[in-house]
């Protein structure tokens with residue numbers, strides 16, 4: 136442990152506590168709002184300062200997510216009488232007065248997830264699909280199979296769920312199988328949304344066939360299209376049954392839709408095999424040539440159907456993180472050379488926002504605690520309810536049953552409660568010491584799928600390794616003096632110019 | 642200009658609230674139109690006859706505070722407007738150098754009438770409260786808000802306040818759920834106490850404001866922070882943005898407001914005006930720092946062509962059309978629909994400093 140780290144809980148947290156007197160509030164009133172209530176603010180505890188070596192620097196963070204990057208001070212120890220708390224820590228992390236102490240308490244509270252009412256719904260109207268991709272993450276059913284679509288009872292229950300939504304806005308995503316095989320079911324769901332709710336819809340489709348029924352749905356302004364684009368045509372075709380004719384059909388349809396609606400309507404995700412990583416530039420070109428400037432890099436987590444064919448992919452080594460980093464570097468170089476557009480990898484942008492903006496994001500893959508079955512739910516073709524799509528796939532593959540209820544009877548179940556109780560990184564011995572805890576999250580489904588347990592020590596999990604390396608990269612870049620890095624970071628964080636220097640305390 | 646008060650006649654001895662309607666009324670405040678000519682209209686309700694002198698403006702649906710003794714009615718809530726503001730007092734304990742509504746010494750307490758008027762407001766309306774300084778009459782103000790919102794949870798209030806009067810004992814009261822429908826618009830001009838105190842012309846104002854912020858934070862009060870852009874405040878914007886990110890992360894919005902050539906600012910224009918068209922750098926740095934830390938920032942009252950391209954998305958077309966004015970060459974501008982333009986009372990010599998986009 137670094138010399139400073141040993142000092143942590145003795146010295147600095149005492150200083151934190153001495154920063155000002157707490158106001159005793161006798162009665163607390165909780166209010167129904169997604170904003171922070173009086174309750175949440177008054178009961179939050181700003182806590183410890185944590186350290187991490189990043190490159191040849193030491194990063195210091197606190198529970199509010201404030202941070203400072205220090206020159207490593209070698210072996211200087213707390214017992215050294217000449218040891219002084221570095222000024223950078225003082226200005227960045229130690230509250231200067233009562234107001235800033237309250238502000239940090241507020242931020243620490245705001246970084247914690249408070250799930251509101253259900254406002255993200257993933258629906259699987261059919262499990263049937265007209266493709267059988269080598270990595271298919273869902274168990275799928277043959278195109279002509281029967282009993283793999285919502286039956287009348289399930290449809291009625293889904294419509295009753297949708298029509299009773301209480302949140303002001305909702306996102307409904309149709310997954311499959313191939314949902315475009317059942318435009319009638321999509322239509323029925325869209326029509327069931329209550330008039331007072333603002334809804335947006337996402338159709339996740341393989342774009343093999345576009346008929347009039349699905350086109351009428353695509354034409355709606357509140358509908359977005361999401362598809363998989365694995366890269367240049369050859370690669371795309373290799374990952375999908377190796378069928379060049381079908382791959383060509385897909386590209387033709389994708390181009391046609393982009394012409395028809397512009398790129399803003401369509402998002403595409405590459406499905407990347409960590410054992411066969413594509414050249415970053417080829418992948419970036421495949422996207423940007425279509426006017427798609429945002430990519431979400433994700434390694435396939437082989438599950439279900441795919442697990443049988445790609446048994447080696449359960450545990451990746453450091454190669455994924457190295458690839459991700461190389462990819463970000465390429466984006467940065469390319470953005471700096473061509474200022475007419477901003478290329479971005481959306482997961483890295485999310486990491487950056489999580490660092491600077493308490494509570495700005497409630498991405499279900501990266502939040503803490505990570506509530507289960509509250510603001511987010513997946514309803515399968517047979518009406519079963521799952522906390523995430525990965526949980527659905529894992530169940531389908533017969534590994535473990537992670538269903539938490541069903542659409543007709545609801546999912547306020549013991550299974551939900553059991554999963555939710557574990558869905559946090561609070562109290563985890565590794566996370567509690569980790570400088571990235573305020574920004575990080577918890578994904579128990581990922582742990583279960585890889586290790587069959589949620590008790591694997593954090594530092595041995597793929598989730599943790601991947602995030603340690605992403606946060607390391609982010610903090611190196613935040614403190615980089617390279618103008619190209621500052622240029623891209625500024626744009627990814629929504630600024631009008633380059634990322635400003637952090638020296639004057641974050 | 643839209644007239645906000647009218648000459649009236651009524652035999653009622655005491656002030657009262659009247660909602661003007663064409664239909665046969667349903668409530669005690671409803672006044673039904675009996676006749677209308679070019680210059681006046683006659684209305685009838687529980688308080689007898691009410692004659693209003695006006696030039697054919699549509700006042701139907703409006704809610705008036707009628708003061709028979711002075712022969713005057715204040716049009717406090719216009720049914721068709723999104724910008725209704727109740728002037729609850731004209732007293733103020735600050736004297737800001739650019740004040741658009743210079744304060745007066747005396748206070749006329751009309752909170753009960755305002756409360757009655759608010760209860761009649763159209764569904765879903767956001768009602769502005771301004772002054773003077775509304776919180777000089779804190780109990781009456783909070784009492785009014787609570788009574789209105791307990792009965793009308795569809796309404797909300799936006800209150801402009803210098804936040805010099807919040808005390809620790811207000812925290813519990815402000816924790817009441819009705820205050821989720823209340824946003825406090827609070828000015829902060831600098832992170833340097835001396836500069837802030839100079840702008841508001843009140844020694845110690847900054848320190849008092851900070852202690853109010855502590856109370857408001859503990860009450861989870863919703864805050865819109867406001868900074869008027871003047872030659873004094875602009876150079877301090879970047880340090881101010883850092884102060885806000887560090888100490889006021891809970892605010893809902895930071896509003897950067899272009900100077901209005903009205904009130905005190907009129908005679909001090911040349912000293913106060915900051916030429917952002919020529920130098921936007923302080924503003925840019927402040928916006929970037931706030932944005933970086935997730936603080937929603939908006940620019941008000943600045944024409945789009947005075948703002949560098951990458952910062953235009955922060956601008957709001959904030960000046961309503963009845964007090965809005967454009968330069969001659971604006972006709973050819975493609976951004977005109979999204980542009981705030983200038984205030985009607987903006988100095989003539991500056992209105993043509995535009996570059997059509």
Ligand code: SF4
Pocket residue numbers: 560565566567569570571572575576593594598599600602603
């Ligand atoms: S999962 Fe890993 S990176 Fe995330 S907080 Fe825990 S220890 Fe840190």
Ligand code: SF4
Pocket residue numbers: 944945946947967968970971974975976977980981982995996997998
């Ligand atoms: S030219 Fe006129 S309309 Fe266009 S941005 Fe400038 S002020 Fe606005």
